Amino acid sequence: QVQLVESGGRSVQAGASLRLACVGSGRGVGRFAMGWFRQALGKDRELVAATNYLGAARYNHGAVKGRFTISRDNARDNARTTLYLQMDSLKSEDTAMYYCAASPSITMVTSMNEYEYWGQGTQVTVSS
Numbered sequence: 854q855v856q857l858v859e860s861g862g863r864s865v866q867a868g869a870s871l872r873l874a875c876v877g878s879g880r881g882v883g884r885f886a887m888g889w890f891r892q893a894l895g896k897d898r899e900l901v902a903a904t905n906y907l908g909a910a911r912y913n914h915g916a917v918k919g920r921f922t923i924s925r926d927n928a929r930d931n932a933r934t935t936l937y938l939q940m941d942s943l944k945s946e947d948t949a950m951y952y953c954a955a956s957p958s959i960t961m962v963t964s965m966n967e968y969e970y971w972g973q974g975t976q977v978t979v980s981s
Contacts, residue, residue, distance in 0.1 A: 854879055855877060855878070855879035855882050855885070855955055855969075855970045856877070856878050856879060856970075857875055857876070857877050857953045857954070857955060857970055857971065857972035858875065858876050858972055858973070859873060859874070859875045859951065859952070859953045859972040859973065859974060859975040860873070860874050860875075860876075860975060861873040861874050861975060862950075862951060862975030862976045862977045863976075863977070863978070864978040864979075864980065865943060865977075865978070865979055865980075866979070866980055866981075867943060867944055867945055867979055867980065867981045868942060868943065869943050869979070870939070870940060870941045870942075870943065871940045871943065871977060872937060872938065872939050872940070873889070873937065873938040873940070873951055873953075873975060873977070874935055874936070874937055875887075875889075875935065875936040875937075875938075875953030875972055876933070876934075876935050877933065877934045877935070877936065877953070877955055877970075878932065878933050879932065880931075880932055881931055881932070881957070882931065882932065882933065882934050882955060883906060883927035883928055883930070883931030883932065883933065883934045884906040884927075884931050884959060885906060885934070885955045885956055885957050885958065885970075886903065886904070886905050886906065886955070886956045886957075886958040886959070886960065886961055886962040887903070887904055887925060887934070887936045887953065887954065887955045887956070888900060888901070888902060888903035888904070888923075888953075888954050888955075888956075888962065888963070888968065889901040889902050889903075889923060889936070889938045889951060889952070889953060889954075890951070890952045890954060890965060891916075891947075891949035891950065891951045891952065891977075892949055892950050892952070892974075893946075893948060893949040893950075894949075896949075898952070898965060899913060899916060900913045900916075900963055900965065901913055901916060901917060901921060901923075901938065901951070902917065902921060902922075902923035902938065903923070903961055903962060903963050904923050904924070904925055904936070904961070905958075905959065905960060905961045906925075906927065906959055908924065908925055909961065910922075910923050910924075911961055911963060917940075920940065920941050920942045920943075921938060921939065921940050921941070922937075922938070922939040922941075923936070923937065923938055923939075924936075924937045924939070925937065936953055938951070940977070943977075943979045944979060944981075945979050945980065945981045946979075947977060947979050948977060948978050948979050949976075949977060950974040950975070950976050950977075951974060951975050951976075951977055952971055952972055952974045953971070953972040954968035954970060954971050954972070955968065955969065955970040956968045956969055956970070957969065
């Protein structure tokens, strides 16, 4: 069983930076595809960024426009991984609940429906 626990969300002013973290634990999680999603109040959940186990990344450029960076740090035994989302130049439209997700795939996964494991979310609020 894979568990994902996010942290790092809080209230900030526009223009600030935040780094979210997601600790994933479970057998083989270090070789899973992972991603960050967000859901604003009243809106659908959307992909922010995704990465494969090697750290290659893909972004929803329409949403983050080069301001966010996804990265990960895998434990040697692949039973633990930490996924990060560095968010710079935050805007009020970035306000949302941010979720970490994992899929037992060695290739990149960008479709929400292909993710099997989800964290509980961490709230980011950006005030202008």
